[in-house]
Amino acid sequence: MTYRARMLLLRAALFLAPPALLSIAGCKPAGLPDAGSPGARLYADRCGSCHAPYDPHEMTGDMWAMQVTMMEQKIRQAGMPPIPPGDRDAIINYLKRNAGTE
Numbered sequence: 001m002t003y004r005a006r007m008l009l010l011r012a013a014l015f016l017a018p019p020a021l022l023s024i025a026g027c028k029p030a031g032l033p034d035a036g037s038p039g040a041r042l043y044a045d046r047c048g049s050c051h052a053p054y055d056p057h058e059m060t061g062d063m064w065a066m067q068v069t070m071m072e073q074k075i076r077q078a079g080m081p082p083i084p085p086g087d088r089d090a091i092i093n094y095l096k097r098n099a100g101t102e
Helices: 003-025 038-047 061-077 085-097
Strands: none
Touching: 038 085, 061 085
């Protein structure tokens, strides 16, 4: 199996697993804070295209900045288009505004 095929399979598994697990558990995912904001929409659209967007409270602002940087490497490795700098800043600002404290 080629690297590209493995990545497509992985993305499909990551995309399908969270909803399937939630339906088994009988619960709904919590909505994102400030869901209508441009930063939340960019985060949900860009990051949610491969996996369910995580609640920003799950990490601190600094942790989110590192996570976005690490994900950019994975995005490049998967052959996906990079996050434009303005979108990256908006996503990080959104995550930091809504981040947890511990």
